Amino acid sequence: xxxxxxxxxxxxxxxxxxxxxxxxxxxxxxxxxxxxxxxxxxxxxxxxxxxxxxxxxxxxxxxxxxxxxxxxxxxxxxxxxxxxxxxxxxxxxxxxxxxxxxxxxxxxxxxxxxxxxxxxxxxxxxxxxxxxxxxxxxxxxxxxxxxxxxxxxxxxxxxxxxxxxxxxxxxxxxxxxxxxxxxxxxxxxxxxxxxxxxxxxxxxxxxxxxxxxxxxxxxxxxxxxxxxxxxxxxxxxxxxxxxxxxxxxxxxxxxxxxxxxxxxxxxxxxxxxxxxxxxxxxxxxxxxxxxxxxxxxxxxxxx
Amino acid sequence: xxxxxxxxxxxxxxxxxxxxxxxxxxxxxxxxxxxxxxxxxxxxxxxxxxxxxxxxxxxxxxxxxxxxxxxxxxxxxxxxxxxxxxxxxxxxxxxxxxxxxxxxxxxxxxxxxxxxxxxxxxxxxxxxxxxxxxxxxxxxxxxxxxxxxxxxxxxxxxxxxxxxxxxxxxxxxxxxxxxxxxxxxxxxxxxxxxxxxxxxxxxxxxxxxxxxxxxxxxxxxxxxxxxxxxxxxxxxxxxxxxxxxxxxxxxxxxxxxxxxxxxxxxxxxxxxxxxxxxxxxxxxxxxxxxxxxxxxxxxxxxxxxxxxxxxxxxxxxxxxxxxxxxxxxxxxxxxxxxxxxxxxxxxxxxxxxxxxxxxxxxxxxxxxxxxxxxxxxxxxxxxxxxxxxxxxxxxxxxxxxxxxxxxxxxxxxxxxxxxxxxxxxxxxxxxxxxxxxxxx
Numbered sequence: 015x016x017x018x019x020x021x022x023x024x025x026x027x028x029x030x031x032x033x034x035x036x037x038x039x040x041x042x043x044x045x046x047x048x049x050x051x052x053x054x055x056x057x058x059x060x061x062x063x064x065x066x067x068x069x070x071x072x073x074x075x076x077x078x079x080x081x082x083x084x085x086x087x088x089x090x091x092x093x094x095x096x097x098x099x100x101x102x103x104x105x106x107x108x109x110x111x112x113x114x115x116x117x118x119x120x121x122x123x124x125x126x127x128x129x130x131x132x133x134x135x136x137x138x139x140x141x142x143x144x145x146x147x148x149x150x151x152x153x154x155x156x157x158x159x160x161x162x163x164x165x166x167x168x169x170x171x172x173x174x175x176x177x178x179x180x181x182x183x184x185x186x187x188x189x190x191x192x193x194x195x196x197x198x199x200x201x202x203x204x205x206x207x208x209x210x211x212x213x214x215x216x217x218x219x220x221x222x223x224x225x226x227x228x229x230x231x232x233x234x235x236x237x238x239x240x241x242x243x244x245x246x247x248x249x250x251x252x253x254x255x256x257x258x259x260x261x262x263x264x265x266x267x268x269x270x271x272x273x274x275x276x277x278x279x280x281x282x283x284x285x286x287x288x289x290x291x292x293x294x295x296x297x298x299x300x301x302x303x304x305x306x307x308x309x310x311x312x313x314x315x316x317x
Numbered sequence: 318x319x320x321x322x323x324x325x326x327x328x329x330x331x332x333x334x335x336x337x338x339x340x341x342x343x344x345x346x347x348x349x350x351x352x353x354x355x356x357x358x359x360x361x362x363x364x365x366x367x368x369x370x371x372x373x374x375x376x377x378x379x380x381x382x383x384x385x386x387x388x389x390x391x392x393x394x395x396x397x398x399x400x401x402x403x404x405x406x407x408x409x410x411x412x413x414x415x416x417x418x419x420x421x422x423x424x425x426x427x428x429x430x431x432x433x434x435x436x437x438x439x440x441x442x443x444x445x446x447x448x449x450x451x452x453x454x455x456x457x458x459x460x461x462x463x464x465x466x467x468x469x470x471x472x473x474x475x476x477x478x479x480x481x482x483x484x485x486x487x488x489x490x491x492x493x494x495x496x497x498x499x500x501x502x503x504x505x506x507x508x509x510x511x512x513x514x515x516x517x518x519x520x521x522x523x524x525x526x527x528x529x530x531x532x533x534x535x536x537x538x539x540x541x542x543x544x545x546x547x548x549x550x551x552x553x554x555x556x557x558x559x560x561x562x563x564x565x566x567x568x569x570x571x572x573x574x575x576x577x578x579x580x581x582x583x584x585x586x587x588x589x590x591x592x593x594x595x596x597x598x599x600x601x602x603x604x605x606x607x608x609x610x611x612x613x614x615x616x617x618x619x620x621x622x623x624x625x626x627x628x629x630x631x632x633x634x635x636x637x638x639x640x641x642x643x644x645x646x647x648x649x650x651x652x653x654x655x656x657x658x659x660x661x662x663x664x665x666x667x668x669x670x671x672x673x674x675x676x677x678x679x680x681x682x683x684x685x686x687x688x689x690x691x692x693x694x695x696x697x698x699x700x701x702x703x704x705x706x707x708x709x710x711x712x713x714x715x716x717x718x719x720x721x722x723x724x725x726x727x728x729x730x731x732x733x734x735x736x737x738x739x740x741x742x743x744x745x746x747x748x749x750x751x752x753x754x755x756x757x
Contacts, residue, residue, distance in 0.1 A: 070752055070755065070756045071756060072756045072757050073393060073414070073417075073418070073753075073756075073757050074393065078755075078756040078757075079755060079756055154576075154577075155580075158577055158580060158581070159569050159570065159571060159572075159577065159581070160507065160510075160569065160571075160581040160584070160586035160587065161580065161581060161584045161586055171503055171504065171569075173569060173570050175572060176569075176570035176571070176572055177570065177730070178730050178732075261572075261573075262573050262574075262719075263723075264573055264722070264723060264726050265570070265726035265727075265730055266723060266726045266727045266730060266732055267723075278719075281390055282386070282715060282716065282719070283713070283715075283716040283749065284393070285749075285752065
């Protein structure tokens with residue numbers, strides 16, 4: 015591309031036909047810088063991933079043996095892969111809506127000013143500033159099976175991270191907490207934008223708190239909520255450090271979400287082919303979800 | 318006279334210009350390690366001392382590269398262009414990979430070049446890193462697993478605090494006496510507990526005298542092509558123990574690795590546990606005066622097992638930088654790191670074995686042993702094993718180890734039976750080995 019441009023401008027002097035050619039090329043020249051950055055950091059890795067997914071790689075990650083679609087068929091045949099897909103969807107659903115609900119409740123609680131509300135707001139927003147790795151280390155102690163805070167407070171003997179029934183729930187709780195901060199900030203900002211007149215006239219009509227909440231507040235902030243759901247889903251798909259530090263995908267495959275499985279394949283087992291195949295599948299899943307989301311947006315989000 | 322002096326000074330200045338190498342520029346080498354916390358501080362101190370003693374000649378730049386896994390992944394990523402370091406600490410299970418990669422300069426070559434006497438190195442430790450009678454890397458931080466127990470709790474439960482259990486029959490028997498339940502029947506103290514750590518599985522194979530993989534446990538010139546722990550029944554025996562401990566309610570699950578088990582032992586929630594010798598110092602420091610810690614040999618699966626433990630931990634690898642001066646400097650540094658004085662310091666700071674026998678004669682070492690007699694158990698255990706239990710070498714060991722942990726979890730959660738766990742585990746590890754051998 016670049017070569018064509020330079021030969022064109024060199025060989026043709028600035029006569030009128032050349033000038034017209036330049037006019038035609040000019041917009042592409044402006045696109046070139048952005049395009050080259052995207053090529054290096056997005057398009058090339060993407061194409062390379064597709065390419066690698068048809069190969070077995072050596073210990074350096076070089077394509078070595080052409081494997082056709084066997085990376086894919088092997089995945090589809092393995093029960094552990096389907097377990098990982100199912101776990102991923104459960105995790106994303108719990109986290110996306112859990113953190114939205116927590117963000118919603120906390121921002122409603124601080125919507126009106128009262129003594130100490132700024133301190134409380136600050137503490138609700140705090141998880142934004144906490145690194146997920148640090149939070150995971152702290153929660154590891156909270157969840158500890160014999161001397162964890164949670165078991166001491168509730169007087170239970172639940173193996174929060176070690177039992178298949180609880181592990182996904184526990185990891186989700188940490189992730190919800192981590193994401194609640196950003197939900198709180200955006201939803202709070204959204205609430206400030208709802209005009210007071212709407213509430214006033216609804217009060218005159220005799221509407222109660224929950225009537226106002228569901229008929230005024232939620233429809234008014236639906237663009238914010240929609241945006242937040244998308245962000246939550248993307249973040250949930252990308253969750254990594256809490257899983258690596260808390261459960262390492264275990265017990266069994268109970269918390270082996272697809273991003274963690276990709277990491278294991280690529281950087282632990284050094285099988286980049288399988289990891290690439292998983293990535294392509296993840297890409298397709300997210301692509302379809304995004305399409306569905308925008309379809310849904312047209313119907314029920316009010317701008 | 319004065320003239321002579323000034324002339325000399327001028328000449329010296331010129332010499333400094335012409336021969337700057339010796340005067341100003343020491344040979345700089347890079348040392349990558351994976352020791353965090355207290356152990357990392359000890360490393361930095363040792364390197365500083367070396368740099369001071371070799372000022373103007375050799376300068377070692379010490380770089381912490383995260384965990385063993387992180388460090389080996391970084392060298393894999395960098396290895397395609399140039400070696401990122403001169404000396405590197407690699408974990409035991411990275412050995413086969415390093416040999417196959419061709420990046421390593423076997424220390425045997427340096428040993429042969431100057432007839433360095435390696436009889437000083439503990440034979441049971443050197444055996445692990447010796448393949449085809451060639452010492453590939455220099456043992457540095459070596460450990461074995463040990464059994465740790467709470468002596469105070471033993472005495473309270475009417476057990477002899479000087480007799481730790483030696484096999485799982487005894488562990489189960491003692492654990493039942495040591496377990497405490499509250500009025501509601503909830504267990505407030507577990508008699509026994511251990512982390513789900515794939516390293517222990519490998520150790521039990523050695524304790525039973527069985528191999529993990531074929532081709533002389535992966536130590537012949539031809540690397541391993543499949544696991545044998547399914548055929549020789551070893552894996553089933555280990556899994557049966559896990560299953561029994563859970564079915565009889567002896568233990569609770571303490572996660573993969575050792576972190577949670579260690580925390581539970583320190584807080585007194587479990588009485589008997591398994592840990593590396595390298596954890597001794599930190600256990601003693603953390604427990605303090607809360608209770609007295611005792612140590613015993615890593616337990617047998619069956620009372621009559623005749624094998625032994627193998628060492629874990631790390632060793633120092635020389636990388637092929639192609640620069641003669643730097644390789645010589647790296648070798649000097651390695652010799653320093655294993656010298657008796659340095660090893661005595663290292664041992665006292667961490668709990669890793671002193672890898673040179675001469676260290677045992679030093680006062681510093683003797684004092685430390687007197688202060689912490691628990692460490693004597695580790696030395697006795699090391700001397701009671703034999704080179705033939707040096708443990709297996711396998712290119713895909715990190716993956717195999719984590720698969721062992723996954724199948725242990727599936728087993729204790731009732732997803733698979735013992736036989737299914739062995740069969741599926743073997744199939745998955747075999748397929749990983751097959752793909753590795755196909756592509757590398």
